[in-house]
Amino acid sequence: MKLYPFFFLVLYILFSCESKQDKTLPVKRELVESVYSSITIQPDNVYKVHSIVSGIIDKVLVKEGSQVARNQDIIQIINNTPKLNLKNSELSLQLAQENYYGKATILKTIKDEIASAYLNYKNDSINFFRQKNLWQQKIGSNAEYDTRKLKYELSKNNLYLLKNKYNQTENQLKTTLKQAENSYRVSQINTKDFTVKSKITGKVYAIYKEPGELISIQEPLALIGSSNRFLIEMLVDEVDIIRITENMDVIIKLDAYKEQTFNAKVSKIYPQKDERNQTFKVEATFINTPQVLYAGLSGEANIILKKKENVLTIPKSYLTQGNQVLTKNGVVTLKLGLENIEFIEVLSGIDENTYIYKE
Incomplete structure (x- = not known):
C-alpha cells in the first residue's frame, strides 16, 4: 500500500495554512x-448674560455675531415695579427721618415726660427727706412718713423707666432710619438697571430672548465671549x-x-x-x-x-x-x-x- 500521495497532501495543507497565517x-x-x-x-471668557430685574424685554440692541464693547448696552427691559419700590422706599425714609429728627418726634415726647417726671421726683424727694427729718425728731405720724416715702420711690422708679424708654426708642428709631436709607439706595440702583450691559469686549454668540418676552432674573438673555x-x-x-x-x-x-x-x-x-x-x-x-x-x-x-x-x-x-x-x-x-x-x-x-x- 503506497502512502506517498496522502503524505504530500498533508504537507501541502500544513504549508498552506502557515503561509496564510x-x-x-x-x-x-x-x-x-x-x-x-x-x-x-x-x-x-464666555458667560451667560442675566438681568438683575424681572420685566418685559423692550429692545434687543445687538445681533448674534455682533462685536460688543465693555459696558455697551445690550438689552432694554420695561419694569415698573422698581419705580414703585423706589417711591415706597422714599416715603419710608421720609417717615423715619421725621420720627428721628422732626420737631414732633417720639423722642421729644419722651424727653418732655422725663422733664416732668424729674420735677415730680425732685419735689417728692424734698418732701420725703423733710418728713424723714421730722420723724426722726418724733414729729408727725408714721403713716405720713410712709406715704411720703412711697411717693418718692414711685417718682424715682418712674424717672428711671422713662430714661430707659428714651434710650431704647432712640436705638430703635436710629436702626429704622438706617434700614430705610439702605432700602432707598437699593431701590435707586434697581431703577437704573433697566438696560443690560456687556461685561467684556467680545462677540455675541447667542440671543435667547426676543422683544415682548417676559423674563426673570434666573433666565439667561444672551451668550457673550471673546471674539479672537x-x-x-x-x-x-x-x-x-x-x-x-x-x-x-x-x-x-x-x-x-x-x-x-x-x-x-x-x-x-x-x-x-x-x-x-x-x-x-x-x-x-x-x-x-x-x-x-x-x-x-x-x-x-x-x-x-x-x-x-x-x-x-x-x-x-x-x-x-x-x-x-x-x-x-x-x-x-x-x-x-x-x-x-x-x-x-x-x-x-x-x-x-x-x-x-x-x-
Whole structure:
C-alpha cells in the first residue's frame, strides 16, 4: 500500500495554512503614548448674560455675531415695579427721618415726660427727706412718713423707666432710619438697571430672548465671549485623568479642518468629576490657531504623555495573554514598555528578525 500521495497532501495543507497565517516583523519607529479625547471649541471668557430685574424685554440692541464693547448696552427691559419700590422706599425714609429728627418726634415726647417726671421726683424727694427729718425728731405720724416715702420711690422708679424708654426708642428709631436709607439706595440702583450691559469686549454668540418676552432674573438673555481667543474643552475619562498635567502637548484634529492638525497645550484641569458622564473637563489653548474658528466646533485630541524615538514595536493585536507572542519556536513572554492605541514597545524577548504570528 503506497502512502506517498496522502503524505504530500498533508504537507501541502500544513504549508498552506502557515503561509496564510498573519505574521509580521517588529519595526523600529517613533512611539507616542497619548490619551484620546473628544473636544469642543469654546470662546474664552464666555458667560451667560442675566438681568438683575424681572420685566418685559423692550429692545434687543445687538445681533448674534455682533462685536460688543465693555459696558455697551445690550438689552432694554420695561419694569415698573422698581419705580414703585423706589417711591415706597422714599416715603419710608421720609417717615423715619421725621420720627428721628422732626420737631414732633417720639423722642421729644419722651424727653418732655422725663422733664416732668424729674420735677415730680425732685419735689417728692424734698418732701420725703423733710418728713424723714421730722420723724426722726418724733414729729408727725408714721403713716405720713410712709406715704411720703412711697411717693418718692414711685417718682424715682418712674424717672428711671422713662430714661430707659428714651434710650431704647432712640436705638430703635436710629436702626429704622438706617434700614430705610439702605432700602432707598437699593431701590435707586434697581431703577437704573433697566438696560443690560456687556461685561467684556467680545462677540455675541447667542440671543435667547426676543422683544415682548417676559423674563426673570434666573433666565439667561444672551451668550457673550471673546471674539479672537478660543479654548479647547476636552472630556477625559477618570482612568486617565491622573496621568495628565498642565503644559502637556496636545495634538488637535478638527472636523472642519480634515487634512490639518494643530498644536495646543493643557492649560487647566477641573478638579470636579461630572457625574453625568463620569469624565473630567480639561482645557487647552492653541499654539497655532486655525484661521477661522466658531463656538461649538468639534473634533478629537491626543494629549501626549510620553514620546520615544527609534523603539522596537509590534502591533498590539499580536499580543496574547497580555505580554506574550506566538513565534516559529512557540510562545515567547515579552517585557513591554510604552504603548499607544495601535503599537506597543518591546524591551526584551524578541528582536527585529523575529516573525510573530496571530493566533
